[in-house]
Amino acid sequence: MALEAKNVYFRYDRKQPWVLEDCNIKVEKGERLAIFAPSGYGKSTLAMLLSGYIKPVRGDVLLDGKPLPKKGVCPVQLIYQHPEKAINPRWRLRRVLEESGRIDENVIRAFGIETAWLDRYPRELSGGELQRFCVARALMSGADYLICDEISTMLDVITQAQIWKVLLEEADKRNMGIIAVTHNRHLADRIATRTIDLSL
Amino acid sequence: MQNNTKQPSYGRQLYKRSNKKPLNRINYLNNRKRAVILTTSLTIIFVIVYVAGMLISEDAVSGSFLNAKIAPCFKYPFGTDALGRNVFLRTLKGLSVSITVGIAASAISAVIAVLVGVAAAAGSRWLDAVINWIIDLVMSVPHTILIILISFCLGRGMKGLLVGIAATHWCSLARVIRGEVLQLRSQQYIAVSRRLGKSSGWIFVNHILPHLVPQFFVGLVLMFPHAILHEASISFLGFGLPPEQPAIGIILAESMRYLSTGMWWTAVLPGITLVLIVLLVDKLGDNIKMILDPYRAQE
Numbered sequence: 001m002a003l004e005a006k007n008v009y010f011r012y013d014r015k016q017p018w019v020l021e022d023c024n025i026k027v028e029k030g031e032r033l034a035i036f037a038p039s040g041y042g043k044s045t046l047a048m049l050l051s052g053y054i055k056p057v058r059g060d061v062l063l064d065g066k067p068l069p070k071k072g073v074c075p076v077q078l079i080y081q082h083p084e085k086a087i088n089p090r091w092r093l094r095r096v097l098e099e100s101g102r103i104d105e106n107v108i109r110a111f112g113i114e115t116a117w118l119d120r121y122p123r124e125l126s127g128g129e130l131q132r133f134c135v136a137r138a139l140m141s142g143a144d145y146l147i148c149d150e151i152s153t154m155l156d157v158i159t160q161a162q163i164w165k166v167l168l169e170e171a172d173k174r175n176m177g178i179i180a181v182t183h184n185r186h187l188a189d190r191i192a193t194r195t196i197d198l199s200l
Numbered sequence: 201m202q203n204n205t206k207q208p209s210y211g212r213q214l215y216k217r218s219n220k221k222p223l224n225r226i227n228y229l230n231n232r233k234r235a236v237i238l239t240t241s242l243t244i245i246f247v248i249v250y251v252a253g254m255l256i257s258e259d260a261v262s263g264s265f266l267n268a269k270i271a272p273c274f275k276y277p278f279g280t281d282a283l284g285r286n287v288f289l290r291t292l293k294g295l296s297v298s299i300t301v302g303i304a305a306s307a308i309s310a311v312i313a314v315l316v317g318v319a320a321a322a323g324s325r326w327l328d329a330v331i332n333w334i335i336d337l338v339m340s341v342p343h344t345i346l347i348i349l350i351s352f353c354l355g356r357g358m359k360g361l362l363v364g365i366a367a368t369h370w371c372s373l374a375r376v377i378r379g380e381v382l383q384l385r386s387q388q389y390i391a392v393s394r395r396l397g398k399s400s401g402w403i404f405v406n407h408i409l410p411h412l413v414p415q416f417f418v419g420l421v422l423m424f425p426h427a428i429l430h431e432a433s434i435s436f437l438g439f440g441l442p443p444e445q446p447a448i449g450i451i452l453a454e455s456m457r458y459l460s461t462g463m464w465w466t467a468v469l470p471g472i473t474l475v476l477i478v479l480l481v482d483k484l485g486d487n488i489k490m491i492l493d494p495y496r497a498q499e
Contacts, residue, residue: 053391073397085388090410099396141396 034192253296317377
């Protein structure tokens, strides 16, 4: 049971240099991996490759030895850095949560999402509040692996701590695999069981 | 330290400005409320003109030579023409005919625009290229000439005019819709939706279509003035509505013959009315845009 990238090569255009060259990463279920690198080392690209948003030019992304499913709910869910971009601005937040397929009251309560927020529009909530919705949506989809692409970079320390605490608790409960992409070495040390530094 | 002393004065200035006394009732309302009120009242005026025109009977616009060529007075606000017809009633009736043509033509045009725009953005690359080429082609020919050609081919009258206007006015809106769909397709929440197992059809109906609704309605309303002006000008030139029909273009064409004898009112007053209606609808479009546009709605 593992999510792995095998000899993955990726570039955005044929004329451009490789963003990732012969990249190998493996995460077991229940493991928490932090990917750490400065800007421009292809962290976000790797996150998008692992969750199936883009296809590698060469190599494979395998889930339990098979390619990621093309249809249905993807068992690998990506959470973006900017929650306001990952939520349709014309939808009330209740609908955003419903898009995940099923509503789990426990998750909603755990993230401190208030019932009043559900009837609001995204622009009426702050970034931290919206990010809770994004994480809750990913958790409620029943994913086995979560890829967190700098999900707490733009939040204040307290919100950051709150979101990570709930996220890790839920992940432990369901034995999920987590890949956290981050700039922050202290955060990486704190949350991860293993750290990879792409710059080395 | 200097910054610290400067800040409060800046703050006080802001406070002062926001506390400015409202000049009148309409300034006191916020933009959104004002837009809603304006939209409602403009719509009501528009509907009154339309219904009043529809209700005027044929008898009321048929004239008698006894009261021909009367200058504007209390009984005949726009005067009477050379055949003794009441120009005011004829203008109103003509306006409602023009409005019918305008609404029908711009509605057909807007629907074409959405279909074409979505097809260009969501379809394959060659389809996009072909559609863009057709848009360029239609836009590069002056509208009036194209409408005259189409209307003439279809035997003039209401049908020719409708098809002609509908076939020429969809281009710019189609471009807007195409751009909007292209932009929406690259949004993160659409990608997320796909990874949450939603089908393309579901995403189109739930994510993309709601964003196109304001573009559609604003485009429709702003297309209307063009349609109505083209209708009037084509009828004026004699390629549109038949001469017995009371339409603004026909009224203006008839008035041309008597303009040199000093009957200014049969040309100027219906012309001004047409301009007023066009301006009214244009204003209406701007206000609807302000209400529906998510980026301007809270200004």
